Amino acid sequence: MHLEEEDFSYSGEALIARPNNPSSISDDEWGDYLFMRKNPKGRHVEQWQHSSGCRKFFVIERNTIDNTIYSSYTMIQASKEIKHETN
Numbered sequence: 001m002h003l004e005e006e007d008f009s010y011s012g013e014a015l016i017a018r019p020n021n022p023s024s025i026s027d028d029e030w031g032d033y034l035f036m037r038k039n040p041k042g043r044h045v046e047q048w049q050h051s052s053g054c055r056k057f058f059v060i061e062r063n064t065i066d067n068t069i070y071s072s073y074t075m076i077q078a079s080k081e082i083k084h085e086t087n
């Protein structure tokens with residue numbers, strides 16, 4: 001599987017947990033949720049959108065160095081099957 005970047009758009013690290021109660025956390029914590037993302041070299045779980053096709057979002061596990069795709073998931077599969085590492 002190879003992603004053509006014209007057809008698909010990267011939409012960030014997958015499975016970011018939204019804070020349960022945003023009004024009770026500090027501005028710094030909210031900023032971390034919104035903006036702090038891992039930028040790893042190697043295997044990375046990412047959310048993409050088939051932007052020039054069906055417009056669906058999906059999740060892949062990709063090697064950011066050589067672009068190997070290890071696995072792909074629908075959003076529902078991803079939320080059930082991928083355990084998100086905590087930082």
Ligand SMILES: [Zn+2]
Pocket residue numbers: 050053054055056
């Ligand atoms: Zn599609």
